[in-house]
Amino acid sequence: MDLVHRNGLRLLKLVNTLLDFSRRAATVVLLFAPKADGAHVDSLGFTIGISLAAVCAAAIAFAVLPNVETFVGFDLMIGLYLVPAGALMALTWPAATLAAMAGTFVQVLSPTNQMVYDPMQFYNAALATIAGCAVAALSFRLLPPLSPALRVRRMLASTLRDLRELSRGNRARLSLADWERRMYGRLEAMPEASEPLRRGLLIMALAVGAEMIVLRRIAPQLGIGQELDLALADLATGGSGISIVRLAGVDRRLATLTEAGARASLVGRARSAILAICDALDQHRSYFDGGAVR
Structure with a gap:
């Protein structure tokens, strides 16, 4: 025993x-x-x-x-x-x-x-x-981790998918805080060896997504909901050039509005958001159309 x-x-x-x-x-x-x-x-x-x-x-x-x-x-x-x-x-x-x-x-x-x-x-x-x-x-x-270059490409690709979902309105319930939290997490996870251009693309995508969320929030109050949906739908299919043209049309319509008070500030906010989106689309058209980086 x-x-x-x-x-x-x-x-x-x-x-x-x-x-x-x-x-x-x-x-x-x-x-x-x-x-x-x-x-x-x-x-x-x-x-x-x-x-x-x-x-x-x-x-x-x-x-x-x-x-x-x-x-x-x-x-x-x-x-x-x-x-x-x-x-x-x-x-x-x-x-x-x-x-x-x-x-x-x-x-x-x-x-x-x-x-x-x-x-x-x-x-x-x-x-x-x-x-x-x-x-x-x-x-x-x-079992080493994925290479920094591959991780950066995957982050940029997933960010582009999220932006296209936003442009389709499939993430209409996504709040501005949720979008910023998601993008800040990706920026924090970017490899230290990543190029500044890649980080700049994520920052640009953060700004474009935030402007789209704001635009969709105030568009019904200005009566531009349908025109905005049509313009952003082209972005979802990789047609950034057409999206720029249609967003410019929405901006011209907003310019004709003669509002005062709170609605005037909404018009100004919407026009600034459209200008920011168009500028980003024009500078990084290759990324928005197919995910390529110039």
């Missing part, structure tokens, strides 16, 4: 070690995957940081804490590590390494009300944690 009990405990420890390994690997992958090109470097720095934290935790756990009997003494000994590590987090480089050193120390140390000084258990847990981080860093090297 004793042999069965010991084998069961060993099996349980092995399962716990494997679970620690898999949890840490999954956590690092989920944490750094959004960084795309910088995922491998940051995850490697995180692995180095957690390795240093494990070494310091082992030194404190087996060389310092056995000689400490009070809670105040425990706090002081832990603070000797956490205070400098927390202060170093103010540095911008290496951020991932310093964050791991400060953020994972307590987890690796695993302090309890009644400390258990079991070196084998500690080293198994620490090794599983470090190995999980290392495997996660290796996975970013073995």
